[in-house]
């Protein structure tokens with residue numbers, strides 16, 4: 355595998371673990387600060403993530419939360435574009451955009467974003483065509499069901515086989531659209547239509563996905579699988595479990611770790627990387 359990924363005007367070196375920091379964008383409904391203060395808060399957060407060592411900032415406005423109200427394409431654009439432009443202007447990191455919307459992909463690409471991160475793996479109408487047009491790398495994430503209902507009855511005959519088959523099918527669909535295979539990254543989608551047991555099987559057998567010979571991205575930071583392991587720990591008490599999970603993922607072949615806690619995660623995965631290189 356080529357361990358260098360061209361992300362627009364930047365090159366991402368995957369020969370050691372890369373940290374993708376999650377940049378929070380406050381939904382309008384939860385904020386009383388107005389546009390300017392929201393942008394200011396996002397930039398302060400971006401500054402922290404970059405200082406802590408994030409090589410990529412993942413920016414998303416469409417909440418994939420199980421109970422979230424869906425966001426219109428226009429709302430997504432209104433929230434994202436000012437943040438993309440401001441972050442691009444101030445920081446030298448690669449910007450990733452967490453979206454399933456073709457219009458958002460195109461608008462973001464024209465503003466210098468370096469990576470597309472789609473939890474729906476380009477299955478939305480027009481997404482394959484839009485992603486192809488951008489020439490950007492794309493993270494294809496697996497999800498069973500839809501965000502609102504995915505945690506009701508997750509069911510698999512064999513979670514590894516089914517996700518592998520899904521990846522094969524999505525890689526094929528991308529290539530049929532003219533997207534070079536080397537532009538793709540894979541993500542098993544921890545917590546997206548999976549029970550704790552499914553998530554643990556995926557973490558334990560993450561190295562099975564090395565057969566695709568594509569970079570693997572993982573995101574377990576603060577997720578409910580950690581809360582379940584810790585017998586009901588709330589979101590703000592899941593840091594150490596998340597660090598353990600991240601280190602295990604890197605040991606099992608992950609190249610990019612998506613996290614809210616950049617500095618701590620960078621240090622945790624450095625141990626796994628040191629061990630792999632020993």
Ligand code: 7PM
Pocket residue numbers: 376418419420452471472473493495541543544571572573574575576577612
């Ligand atoms: C509620 C539920 C809030 C889920 C936030 C989330 C991933 C992602 C997300 C991931 C990739 C979160 C998730 N998770 N993109 N976007 N991989 N590629 O916990 O695991 O941040 S949103």
